[in-house]
Amino acid sequence: MSVCVRIAPSPTGLLHIGNVRTALFNWLFARHEGGEFRLRIENTDTSREVAAAVDQIQDSLRWLGLDWDGPVTFQLDRQGHCVDEARRLVEVGMAYEDEGAIRFRMPDEGSTGWDDVVLGRIDVPNEELEDVVILRSDGRPTYNFASPIEDALDGITHVIRGPDHISNTPKQLCILRALGVDLPVYAHVPNVNGDDGRKLSKRHGAVTVDEFRAEGYLAAALANHLALLGWSYDDRTTVMSREELVERFSLERVGASPATFDYAKLDWLNGVYLRALDREAYARELVGFLRERGLDWDESLVRETVPLVQEKIARLDEYPSFARFLFEEVEPDAVALNGAGAVLEEAERRLATAEPFDAGGVEASLRRLAEELGLSPRKAFAPIRLAVTGSTISPGLFESIELLGRERTLRRLAAAAARAGRPESSA
RNA sequence: GGCGCAUUCGUCUAGAGGCCUAGGACACCGCCCUCUCACGGCGGCGGCACGGGUUCGAAUCCCGUAUGCGCCUCCA
Numbered sequence: 001m002s003v004c005v006r007i008a009p010s011p012t013g014l015l016h017i018g019n020v021r022t023a024l025f026n027w028l029f030a031r032h033e034g035g036e037f038r039l040r041i042e043n044t045d046t047s048r049e050v051a052a053a054v055d056q057i058q059d060s061l062r063w064l065g066l067d068w069d070g071p072v073t074f075q076l077d078r079q080g081h082c083v084d085e086a087r088r089l090v091e092v093g094m095a096y097e098d099e100g101a102i103r104f105r106m107p108d109e110g111s112t113g114w115d116d117v118v119l120g121r122i123d124v125p126n127e128e129l130e131d132v133v134i135l136r137s138d139g140r141p142t143y144n145f146a147s148p149i150e151d152a153l154d155g156i157t158h159v160i161r162g163p164d165h166i167s168n169t170p171k172q173l174c175i176l177r178a179l180g181v182d183l184p185v186y187a188h189v190p191n192v193n194g195d196d197g198r199k200l201s202k203r204h205g206a207v208t209v210d211e212f213r214a215e216g217y218l219a220a221a222l223a224n225h226l227a228l229l230g231w232s233y234d235d236r237t238t239v240m241s242r243e244e245l246v247e248r249f250s251l252e253r254v255g256a257s258p259a260t261f262d263y264a265k266l267d268w269l270n271g272v273y274l275r276a277l278d279r280e281a282y283a284r285e286l287v288g289f290l291r292e293r294g295l296d297w298d299e300s301l302v303r304e305t306v307p308l309v310q311e312k313i314a315r316l317d318e319y320p321s322f323a324r325f326l327f328e329e330v331e332p333d334a335v336a337l338n339g340a341g342a343v344l345e346e347a348e349r350r351l352a353t354a355e356p357f358d359a360g361g362v363e364a365s366l367r368r369l370a371e372e373l374g375l376s377p378r379k380a381f382a383p384i385r386l387a388v389t390g391s392t393i394s395p396g397l398f399e400s401i402e403l404l405g406r407e408r409t410l411r412r413l414a415a416a417a418a419r420a421g422r423p424e425s426s427a
Numbered sequence: 428g429g430c431g432c433a434u435u436c437g438u439c440u441a442g443a444g445g446c447c448u449a450g451g452a453c454a455c456c457g458c459c460c461u462c463u464c465a466c467g468g469c470g471g472c473g474g475c476a477c478g479g480g481u482u483c484g485a486a487u488c489c490c491g492u493a494u495g496c497g498c499c500u501c502c503a
Contacts, residue, residue, distance in 0.1 A: 235441035
C-alpha cells in the first residue's frame with residue numbers, strides 16, 4: 001500500500017521551527033517511500049489573519065523545498081461530514097448528547113494501545129479515557145474528532161506528529177474504530193527545545209522559517225540541521241544533501257528523546273553549505289538575500305566580491321558589515337590609526353604607481369614597503385586595512401584594494417594618514 | 428495531583444548484552460598555517476542521571492527514585 005502522510009498546522013501564527021522539523025520528517029518519509037505528503041490547515045475560522053498565516057505557512061514550506069501533493073485542504077471545509085458522523089454515532093448509541101454538545105462514549109474496560117514506530121508499544125487503560133466532546137454545542141467538531149476523521153478521509157497511512165499528541169492517540173483510536181475505518185500507523189517524534197530545555201521561543205533566537213531566512217541561512221543547511229534533530233543516519237554522517245536525506249531517512253532511526261536546537265552547529269553547517277556553492281550559485285543567493293534586506297548595492301560589484309567573502313562568512317547576514325567598505329565610504333577609528341601616519345603615507349605613495357594594480361601587484365608593493373620599513377607584514381598591514389576597509393576585520397587586503405580601485409584606495413589612505421599623525425607626535 | 432513520554436560528553440548523536448579503554452560532529456582549549464577574519468591541519472578537555480536487581484558479563488534488559496517535558500479545554 002502506498003504511503004500517505006500529512007502536516008496539519010493550525011494557522012495561528014508563523015510556522016514554528018519545531019513544527020517545521022515535524023513537517024520535514026513527514027516529507028522525508030513520504031519522498032523516501034514514494035508516497036504522498038499533504039498539507040492540511042486546521043483552521044476554525046476564515047479571518048484575514050488566518051488567510052495571511054496560511055500564505056505564510058506555504059511560503060515557508062516552499063522555501064525549504066517541502067513540496068506537498070494535491071490541494072491544500074482545510075478542516076473547516078469538512079465540518080459537515082464530521083457533523084454527520086457525530087449524528088450517526090449518536091444513533092447507534094456510541095455517542096450521546098450532553099447539554100447540547102455530543103460526547104463520544106469511551107469503552108470502560110480493557111485498554112487501547114498501539115505500536116508507535118518511535119516509542120514502541122503504548123497501552124492505556126480505557127477507564128482513564130474520558131468521554132470526549134466530539135461536537136460542541138455550537139455544532140462545530142472538536143480537534144480530537146475532526147483530525148482523525150480527516151486523516152481517514154485523506155487516506156493517511158502514517159500519522160507523524162509531535163509528542164503532545166500521545167495522550168490524544170488512544171481517544172482518536174477509539175473514535176476511528178467506532179467509525180469503522182482503517183487505522184493509521186502512529187509515530188510520535190520528539191520535541192525540539194531551546195537550550196533551557198523548554199519550548200523553543202523567540203528569546204532563544206530565530207524560531208520561524210522567515211527568521212532563519214532573514215539571518216542568511218540556506219534552506220538546504222537548515223533542512224540538514226533539522227533532519228539531525230531526533231534522527232541520524234549512522235555514527236558519523238552529518239552533512240547530507242536533500243537527496244541523500246530522502247534516500248536515507250527512515251522512521252525506525254528516529255530517536256525518542258527531545259533535542260535542543262544548537263544554533264552554533266547550524267552556523268557551522270551553513271558555512272559548509274555556503275562554501276560548497278559554486279560561484280554563480282553563491283552570487284545568486286547573496287544577491288537575493290541583499291535584495292530582501294532592502295540593500296540596493298551594485299549587483300555586478302556584489303558578484304565580484306564572491307571570491308573574497310565565500311570562505312569567510314558562515315551566514316549571509318554577515319556580508320553587509322564585512323563588505324560595506326566597497327559600497328560606502330568608511331570612517332576608520334582615529335585612535336586606532338594613531339601613530340600610523342608614516343606607514344599610510346608611504347603606502348599611498350607606492351600604490352600611486354604600483355603596476356599592475358591588481359591583488360598580486362598590490363601585494364608585492366606592500367610587502368616591499370613592510371620590509372623596507374622594517375615592519376612585520378602583520379604590523380604594517382593593520383593600519384592599511386583599517387584605512388581602506390574601515391575595520392580590523394576584512395576580506396583579503398590585496399584583493400579588497402584591487403576591487404576598490406586605485407583612486408578610492410589612495411583617497412582613503414590619504415584621509416587616514418591626515419588623521420593618524422606621526423609616531424613621535426602621537427598624543 | 429493523575430496519566431504518559433524521556434534521560435549517553437556543554438549541544439546533536441552512534442550504541443539494539445560481550446566489538447565500549449563508550450565512537451563521530453558542533454562548541455570550547457592549545458599548537459600549526461596566516462595580512463585581519465575565516466578556512467584547513469594536528470592535538471586536548473569532556474558523558475552512560477542515581478539506586479537496586481537479572482546475567483559469567485549491562486550504556487544496552489527489569490524495578491524504583493530523581494529530574495525534565497507533555498496531556499488531563501465544548502484549544503489545536
